[in-house]
Amino acid sequence: MSDPIEHDLRSLFKERVESTPHPPVPEALLGLSARPRRRGTVLAALAAVAAVAVVVVGVGIGTVLPTGSDAPPAGQTGGSTGVDEQPLSDAPTIPYIQDGVLRHASSSAATTADQLHWAGDSVIVTDNYSSQAGDGVARSWILHGNELVTLPFLDDSVVALSLDGTEVLAMSHPDPTTTLLTVHDLAQRTEVGAIDLAAPGSCCESGAVDLLGFDTSGRVFYNEGDRSFVWDPRAAEPTAITGAPGEIAQVGTQGVLAMSGDYGSSTERVLGEVNELGAFKGGREFLMPDPTEPASWSPSGHVVAYTASSGPVVEPSDASTGPVGLDVGGMVFSHVVGFESETDLLLVAREGDRNNLLRCSTRGSCDVLEEMGGPNALDDWVFPLT
Amino acid sequence: MNNDDKSDPPTFEDFVVARWTTLVRTAHLLTGSPDAGADLVQETLTKAYPRWDRVSRADAPEAYVRRMMFNVFIDARRLDSRRSAKDRLLQVRTEPSYSTDPGERLDLWQQLMTLSPRERAVLVLRYYEDLKEVEIADVLGISTGSVKSYSHVALGKLRARMPAVATDSNERNPDE
Numbered sequence: 001m002s003d004p005i006e007h008d009l010r011s012l013f014k015e016r017v018e019s020t021p022h023p024p025v026p027e028a029l030l031g032l033s034a035r036p037r038r039r040g041t042v043l044a045a046l047a048a049v050a051a052v053a054v055v056v057v058g059v060g061i062g063t064v065l066p067t068g069s070d071a072p073p074a075g076q077t078g079g080s081t082g083v084d085e086q087p088l089s090d091a092p093t094i095p096y097i098q099d100g101v102l103r104h105a106s107s108s109a110a111t112t113a114d115q116l117h118w119a120g121d122s123v124i125v126t127d128n129y130s131s132q133a134g135d136g137v138a139r140s141w142i143l144h145g146n147e148l149v150t151l152p153f154l155d156d157s158v159v160a161l162s163l164d165g166t167e168v169l170a171m172s173h174p175d176p177t178t179t180l181l182t183v184h185d186l187a188q189r190t191e192v193g194a195i196d197l198a199a200p201g202s203c204c205e206s207g208a209v210d211l212l213g214f215d216t217s218g219r220v221f222y223n224e225g226d227r228s229f230v231w232d233p234r235a236a237e238p239t240a241i242t243g244a245p246g247e248i249a250q251v252g253t254q255g256v257l258a259m260s261g262d263y264g265s266s267t268e269r270v271l272g273e274v275n276e277l278g279a280f281k282g283g284r285e286f287l288m289p290d291p292t293e294p295a296s297w298s299p300s301g302h303v304v305a306y307t308a309s310s311g312p313v314v315e316p317s318d319a320s321t322g323p324v325g326l327d328v329g330g331m332v333f334s335h336v337v338g339f340e341s342e343t344d345l346l347l348v349a350r351e352g353d354r355n356n357l358l359r360c361s362t363r364g365s366c367d368v369l370e371e372m373g374g375p376n377a378l379d380d381w382v383f384p385l386t
Numbered sequence: 387m388n389n390d391d392k393s394d395p396p397t398f399e400d401f402v403v404a405r406w407t408t409l410v411r412t413a414h415l416l417t418g419s420p421d422a423g424a425d426l427v428q429e430t431l432t433k434a435y436p437r438w439d440r441v442s443r444a445d446a447p448e449a450y451v452r453r454m455m456f457n458v459f460i461d462a463r464r465l466d467s468r469r470s471a472k473d474r475l476l477q478v479r480t481e482p483s484y485s486t487d488p489g490e491r492l493d494l495w496q497q498l499m500t501l502s503p504r505e506r507a508v509l510v511l512r513y514y515e516d517l518k519e520v521e522i523a524d525v526l527g528i529s530t531g532s533v534k535s536y537s538h539v540a541l542g543k544l545r546a547r548m549p550a551v552a553t554d555s556n557e558r559n560p561d562e
Contacts, residue, residue, distance in 0.1 A: 005544050006513060012494055013514040017411040023424040025406045029431055030399050210460065225532045247502075290500070 090369055092357070093340045095123045095143070097382035102143065109148045113141070118384035120165025122186060124151070125382075142186065151184075160385075162214040163253055167192060167233075169220055171211055179209050183220065183233035193233025197224065212251045215274075221251040228258075230274050239278035245270055250294055253301030254317050260285065269295075271317070284319050298339045303362055305336045305345055312336060312347060314362045324364045331356060337383045346383070348372065357381075395442035398435055405448055409455065415510045416459050418499045430455040453525050460503045460526075497547045505540035508533055 095104035095118050102111045104123050113125030123143040140159055141148035151168070160169040166187060172180045182194040197209060212221040220231045222238075228248040231238035241248065246259030249269055258280060260268035267289070272282040286295065288306055295306040297317065305314045305326075312333050313323035326333075331349035339345040343362050346369070348355055353374050360366035372381055396404070406427065413423030434441050434451055444450040498506060504526070511522045519537075523530045 003541075005541055005548065008494055009498075009509060009513040009544075012498075013415055013510065016495070017414060017514070020414065020420050022407060022410045022414065022420045025402055026424075026428055029402055029428055226535050 090359075092337075092346055092359075092369070092383075094118065094338055094346070094384060096384075097125070099380050102148070104143060107143055107146050109143060109146055111141070111148060114382055115159075116382050116384045117159055117161045117168075118165075119161035119163055122161055122165035122168075124159060124161060124168065126159055151186075160211055160213040160220075162218055163216055167214070167218065169211060169214065171209065181209075181211075181220065181222070181231070193231075193235075195231060195233075195238065212248055215251050215256070216253060219274075221248055221256065221274075223247050230278055241274055241278045241280055244272070244274075244280035245282070252297055253299070254297045254304065255283070255301075256280065257286075257295065258282070284317075293335065296336045296338050296345065298342045298345075298362075300342060303339070303342060305339070305347075307333070307336070312360075314345070314360075314364075324362065326360045326366055327364050328358060328360075328366055331358075348378070396447060398431075398438045398442070401442070401447060401451075402431060405451070408448075409452065412452070412510060412514065413455060413459070415514055416456075416503070416506060418495075426455060426459055430458050433458065449525070456507055456525055460507065494544070494548055497544055500547075501540050501543060505536050505543075508536040509540050512537060 091103065093105075095102065095116060097103075097111060097113065097116060100110055100112065102109045102113070102116070102123070102125060104118075111125050111127075113127045115126040117124040117126070124140055125143070125148065126140040140151045142151055143149075159171075162168070166185065168184050168186055170182050170184065172182075179197040180194065181197065183192040184190065185192055210223040212223065214220055215230075218233070220233060221241075222229055222231070226247070228241040228244060229238040230241055244256075244258040245261065248256055249259050250257040255271055255273050258270050258272060260270045267287070269286045269288060270282040271284050271286070272280050274280050286304075286306060287308065288295070289309050290307055293307050295304050297304050302317055303314055304317050305312065307313075308323060310325060312326040312328070314326065315321065315323040326347065328347070328349040331351045334348040334350055334355065337346035337348060337357070340359070345360055345362070347358050347360060347366070349358055349366075350356070355372040355374070355378055356368045357370045357372050358366045359369045372378060409427045409430075410420065410423050413426040414420050415423070417423045417426055430451060434454060441447050441450050498509070501509070507526060508522060511517045511525060512519075517525065519530045519533045522533045526533070
C-alpha cells in the first residue's frame, strides 16, 4: 500500500490531466502556416515554422550572417535593422526585448529570440525554438550596432556569458544521452575548452545538466544529478564541489549561492566561495520563501535584491546594514528584473491583472516605468537572465 | 499507433497527431499548466523534426521523444526560474482545483511546483506514468540511485510541507 502522499499524487495527477482541456496540435507544427489559436505562443510557433522552413528549402547558412539573411525572419519587422518603433520614453538602461524588438542603449534590432544574455559589452539573444532544431544551424546572435550577427558555434545550445562578456558557454545534446559543454572566446571566435559529460571516465553520467554560469575567475559551474561541479575550461576535468550544504543555485560576481535547507516557509541559501580544489566555504545566509526565485545583484555585486517573506528587499551583500523594503504601493510584487546600476533596479508588479514595469531606488522608492499589459503580455517582454 | 512496426516507421505528422495529447498531459504535469505543457511539447517536437529519420527508426520513437522532452524541460530550468515565479503567482489565483478538498489539493499542486525540475520529473514518471525506477533512470539519463534519491527527497519535502495530508490520510487508513 502506498503512503498517503504517494496516493494523493497519483490521484492528483490523474485528476489534473483528465479534468483539464489541453490545447490542440498547433497547425504550425504540422507544417501549416496558420497561426496558432493558443495564447502566448505566437512567436514560438512562428519560430517553429521558421525552423521547419530552413530544413524544407535547404537554405545554406554561412558562418557569420546578419539575422535578416539567416533563417526566415518570421515575425520580424524590417529585418535586423531599421526598426521604426520608438523605445519607451524612459526606457530601461539594460538591454530588453519588447514586442520582438531588441533595444540596448542606442541600438535596436528585430528578433524572434526569447532569451537574452548580457554581460560587459556583449548582448546575445537566443531563439530557443530554432536553436534547438538540431539542423546544424546557429540560432544565437550577438548584437553589433543595429545588427544581430549569428554565432556559428552555438548549435543546439543554451548559452551563458562570462561576467566580463568576453566568453560564452554553450551546451548541446548531439543525441539524448550526450551533453557537451564548450566555452568560446567571443572576440577570436575560438574554442577555449570543451568537455563531453557522457564520455567514459568523465565525472558525470549524462543527461540532465543545469548550467549556472561563470564566476569571476572564468570557471563554469553546473549541477548534474544531485551534485554540483566547477569546471575551468582551460583545465581538463571538472571538479565536484564539496562542503556545500546543498546544490549550487546561482553563481556570479558575488560568489556562489548554495541551497541550504528549509526553515518554515522559507528556503535558506548560503553565499560562499569555491576554492581551486572545489571546496565550498560559506558566508552569510539568506532566507527566501521561493526556492526557485533567484536573487539579483548590482553590477559590482555589492547590493543584492531578493524576495523576503515581507516582500522585495535590497541590502548590502555583506549585510553591513539591514534590508530596505521596496515600496510597490498598492501593487502586488511579482519578480525582480535586474539592476540597471548600483542604485536602480527594475521589477514587475501587478495592479489587478495589469503588469507594470517599475524602476526602484535602492533607498526603497519605486516609480512606474511602463504598463506592460495583462498576464499574457509578459511573454512579449524579455530581460537578461541572471 | 504501433511504434513497434519497424517496417513502417511513423511519419512526423502521424506521430504528432497520435501522440500530442499524451505528451501534453505529461508536460502539463511537469510545467504546471496545459499551455506551458503544450509549449514544451511543441519545442521538443520542433527539435525532433529535423532528425525525424533517426527518431522514427528508433526502437521506440515515443520513448525517444519523451526523453528529449524531459531534457528540454530540465535544460530550461534557468529560464523557467525567472518566469515561473510570476507564472505561479498568476496560476495560483486563476486555476481551479479539481479535488473534493480544494484547499488541500491546491496546496499539494502548489508544493509540487516548488520542487526542482528533476524532482518533479521523477514524481511524474513514477506516479503518473507508473514507470519503474530503472525505466525512470533511462528516461532521465541518470542512475537508479539518483532516481531513488530524487524521489526520497521530493516526497520528504512534500510530507514536511503537507503534514495535514499525511496525518489525515493516516487517520483514514491506520493500517497503511
